[in-house]
Amino acid sequence: MKVRSVGILGTGVYLPEKVLTNADLEKMVDTNDEWIVSRTGIRERRIAADHEASSDLSIKAAEMALKNANLTADQIDLIIVATVTPDMSFPATACLVQDQLGASKAATFDLSAACTGFIYGVSAASQFIATGVYRYALVIGVECLSRIVDWEDRNTCILFGDGAGAAVLGPVEEGYGFLSYELGGDGSGGELLKIEAGGSRCPATAATVEEKLHSLSMSGREVFKFAVRVMNNATEGALAKAGLEKEEMDLMVPHQANIRIIESAMKRFGLTKDKVAINLDKYGNMSSASVPVALHEAVQENRIQKGDHVVLCGFGGGLTWGATVLKWSQEEAK
Numbered sequence: 001m002k003v004r005s006v007g008i009l010g011t012g013v014y015l016p017e018k019v020l021t022n023a024d025l026e027k028m029v030d031t032n033d034e035w036i037v038s039r040t041g042i043r044e045r046r047i048a049a050d051h052e053a054s055s056d057l058s059i060k061a062a063e064m065a066l067k068n069a070n071l072t073a074d075q076i077d078l079i080i081v082a083t084v085t086p087d088m089s090f091p092a093t094a095c096l097v098q099d100q101l102g103a104s105k106a107a108t109f110d111l112s113a114a115c116t117g118f119i120y121g122v123s124a125a126s127q128f129i130a131t132g133v134y135r136y137a138l139v140i141g142v143e144c145l146s147r148i149v150d151w152e153d154r155n156t157c158i159l160f161g162d163g164a165g166a167a168v169l170g171p172v173e174e175g176y177g178f179l180s181y182e183l184g185g186d187g188s189g190g191e192l193l194k195i196e197a198g199g200s201r202c203p204a205t206a207a208t209v210e211e212k213l214h215s216l217s218m219s220g221r222e223v224f225k226f227a228v229r230v231m232n233n234a235t236e237g238a239l240a241k242a243g244l245e246k247e248e249m250d251l252m253v254p255h256q257a258n259i260r261i262i263e264s265a266m267k268r269f270g271l272t273k274d275k276v277a278i279n280l281d282k283y284g285n286m287s288s289a290s291v292p293v294a295l296h297e298a299v300q301e302n303r304i305q306k307g308d309h310v311v312l313c314g315f316g317g318g319l320t321w322g323a324t325v326l327k328w329s330q331e332e333a334k
């Protein structure tokens with residue numbers, strides 16, 4: 001089977017207007033700006049308006065990505081929405097997005113890989129395009145984490161934010177686009193990061209609401225250690241599969257969970273700040289939206305040139321991890 005090169009043709013984002021600063025959080029829980037900045041690097045995050053759900057954020061990011069790719073919604077063959085905060089259990093948020101966008105011929109599904117969701121999403125979508133099954137795919141990473149955070153738990157509520165990032169994938173010049181994928185999971189660590197109730201194991205009851213079992217719970221220290229190890233290993237694996245040395249990496253776009261995790265990767269790969277996309281100070285951890293939003297901002301700031309090696313890497317609940325290497329093509333749809 002002939003395999004064609006697949007790359008990113010356009011990106012887009014949507015960040016809700018409302019900003020929640022560390023000073024605001026000081027009024028809500030026993031915390032302070034100094035602790036949050038020194039332990040995480042986060043200064044503020046965005047919070048979706050009451051009327052906004054993940055599909056609303058997705059549609060705005062998708063419209064921008066389509067415009068930047070010079071495509072219309074009816075040309076899209078596949079929509080993947082990576083999220084742990086879908087509008088509802090079903091229908092899939094991807095179906096809601098398809099309807100609102102008018103992408104009537106697109107196949108649709110949601111993908112649950114927590115903060116690694118966007119990397120899993122582009123990895124999956126690009127296989128369809130590489131094999132000629134589809135031509136154009138829209139991959140969205142979106143979260144309304146403010147809806148699943150326990151706003152009385154200082155261990156978690158300071159970390160997360162809401163937002164959406166989207167990318168349109170399609171065929172690119174041979175030798176450009178995605179060069180390698182390194183995905184992984186370890187379900188034995190699932191307990192470290194989860195929402196316990198609301199599924200078939202523990203359906204919603206008055207008691208589950210009372211016990212806050214619908215809120216995100218996390219063992220921060222364990223996740224931290226795991227994150228440092230797997231993000232570095234996944235990046236090394238993806239570089240090796242692409243036949244590249246770490247010195248050939250032009251831009252790393254890591255998941256934005258904690259500045260100390262990103263700094264450990266910078267040390268491991270000998271990267272200076274100009275070679276890493278960092279935006280967690282402005283948005284916190286937006287789970288599956290973090291990587292596409294950081295990628296979009298790097299594109300907008302002209303930090304990526306044709307031929308650059310861009311590495312997307314992340315980790316998250318599941319546990320999951322992943323990295324993918326792109327040779328940037330800067331093409332619009334033809």
Ligand code: ACO
Nearest residue numbers: 031035114115154155158220221223224257258287316317
């Ligand atoms: N303000 C002030 N003090 C706090 C706060 C806060 N917001 N939160 C915790 N503390 C306290 C703790 O209670 C603890 O006090 P104690 O020693 O008296 O018990 C102390 O600060 C230190 O707590 P640690 O948990 O050791 O702090 P740590 O340096 O590990 O930082 C953090 C915590 C930021 C959560 C870090 O562990 C981390 O970033 N972990 C990774 C999280 C992550 O990457 N998640 C990604 C996946 S998310 C997803 O997939 C949806």
